Amino acid sequence: MTRQEGKMRYPIVIERGSDAEAYGVVVPDLPGCFSAGDTFDEAVSNASEAIALWVEDAIDNGQSIPRPSSLDGLRASLEWSGPEWIWGFASVDPTLFDDTSERVNITLPRRVLARLDSRAKDAGETRSGFIAKLALSA
Incomplete structure (x- = not known):
């Protein structure tokens, strides 16, 4: 797990936006988890919210939560190669995963x-x- 300053970080892939199109975001480790934003910063922030919602839904449905992959391993994938993709991280609060009473x-x-x-x-x-x-x- 990639952690920084008490946060868990999931690698994200951001599709470049423009004046006419939003930035799209994919969270490769969480199937079906994606978001978007009108600006780069908004896209990253929205990705953090999407991850939190994905995790909450998975826990409610008894599914396991995949651990974040290494960025290097994901970058080797041909699925997200090319200049239209930007790599980054979205931070989430690790207490989302804590079921301790x-x-x-x-x-x-x-x-x-x-x-x-x-x-x-x-x-x-x-x-x-x-x-x-x-x-x-x-």
Whole structure:
């Protein structure tokens, strides 16, 4: 994994844009993950968002998350050779991949807590499980 300053970096391939066309971005390690932007900077920023959404969706669907490949290995591919492609990296927060449980302390009014517990019980969930499910479905 390529990490820098607490971020994970995925190699990206950027198709040059112009005044009339957006910059296109492909994330070779994540099948179907792509984005675009009107400027180079916007394209890279949007690639980071696309990666985060791709990872979130994969985790929600029980899929494994491919590790970032080496840039040199990807650059050897004929699929993205030529002057129309620019190589770069998009950074993502590695906590997106972390399923470690963490104890938290929250404060809720008693009436809200009672409603929450009732709905969790009806759903056959624990309070924590029900809160997590609500957060992930929003």
